Amino acid sequence: MTDDKFDLIIPPGVPPRSMIYEIEEQYDVEVVMRKRQLYFANMEGDTRELLAFRGTREVVEKVQEDLYNRLEAYVSGTD
Known part of the structure; x- marks a missing residue:
């Protein structure tokens, strides 16, 4: 098993912060x-500091799916 860490960039403007x-x-x-x-x-070409989730690949893949589902629910008004 590896201890490599992966980052999932959080899209700028992700609402709400509580998410x-x-x-x-x-x-x-x-x-x-x-x-x-x-x-x-x-x-x-501008360089900006963005937020990211950092964790193992397996966990970051789960976070990516969860974040997508939460954003989809937020945009559609079903959250």
């Missing part, structure tokens, strides 16, 4: 800052 806190509490991940270059809108 991030809930996921951090539910899964074995930590919220970290990652510098990333952006390539969209008027931020082409």
Whole structure:
């Protein structure tokens, strides 16, 4: 087994913040800052600090699915 850590970048503007806190509490991940270059809108090539969930690959894959489902429910108004 490996102790490699993986990061899942949290999309900028993810509403609400409580969603991030809930996921951090539910899964074995930590919220970290990652510098990333952006390539969209008027931020082409700008480097920004973004939030990310950091954990093992297995856990980060579960977090990715959970985050997607929560965002889908939030956008559709079914949360």
